[in-house]
Amino acid sequence: MMMAERPGHEPRAEATRERIVTAAERLFAERGVVAVSNRQISEAAGQGNNTAVGYHFGSKEELVRAIVRRHAVPIEQARIDRVARVRGSTRVRDWVACLVYPATEHLAGLGVPSWFARFSAQVMTDPGLREIMAAESLSTPSLREVLDGLSACADLPLPVHLERSEMAGHLVVHMCEQRERRLARGTTTAKHSWQSAAVGLVDAITAIWLAPVTPDDAGEATARPHAAGSRGDDDKGGNRE
The missing domain is CATH 1.10.10 (Arc Repressor Mutant, subunit A)
Structure with a gap:
């Protein structure tokens, strides 16, 4: 106390x-x-x-919460601003950008070295601490609106939607962690800037959301083939952030 x-x-x-x-x-x-x-x-x-x-x-848990809050507040504000600009969009890429850019822009602003991406990856591997991260930064109103926007655009069965949401989250956390680690060590990075890295992440996550759905053996997922130009396919060659 x-x-x-x-x-x-x-x-x-x-x-x-x-x-x-x-x-x-x-x-x-x-x-x-x-x-x-x-x-x-x-x-x-x-x-x-x-x-x-x-x-x-x-307690150590409250210390972890304080660290998360230090970064979650500016990231949430940046996401609120970006969501306001794309609200109503039917392009998957617009909503994916709202998922990625607030985090990568925040990390870029921290300079080199920074530690938040590596800290986040460590916390997400601990079941107890992961709940703190989820409560403070993964359950915000703006992030829920992003996921709702993706749901409206991608029109996926619920189990697939949940699965791809988890895939996207892991990709952001661990690709940012890897880049931050390499920057801190002064070793080669795949992209020359956080902006460029963010574009690659948006490309990959957009592709994940637009990938076809193959029914599993239990028939839990329903395939939803789509014609060119549907479900935000124009994103593949469209505007880049």
Whole structure:
């Protein structure tokens, strides 16, 4: 349980919290959440008191939540703005761009090195922490509107829609994580910029959403062949962000 700060100590406490969040994000990204102790985070944040993490956040889970919120807020605002520009669109690519660009533009703005993409990939592998990520950044109103827009454009059976939503999410998380890691290490990246990487992601995810559906053995999915030009096929050679 956090103790109340005396009057006049709030700015100092907030600065300490920010240093802890920054240090924890880097350590979690580089080593994994489970492998990093509160003592290591306190030391990396320059805190002589090794109980600083518990004092300011109470638990590692709340520290993870603070890191997610630091990035989720600007990403959500960017997605709200982009969704407002494409609302009503029947082009799959427009809605996929709303999924990809807010994240990649945020990562580009963080500079090199950054740690949020690697941190996100670490968190998404932990069942308990994944729920925090989902609650803070994967269940927002704008993201739900993006998925609704894709549903309206792609006209897929529900099981296929859910499956491809998961595919798209994994692709964004892990391709961004890979690029961020390579940038931090100074090694070769597939694309020269986050903008270029985002275009490749939008291409790939658009193709996933527009791919034909083959019925499985149990007949749970219904194939929906489509003619050229339907379901946003014009996206394949259309405008690029």
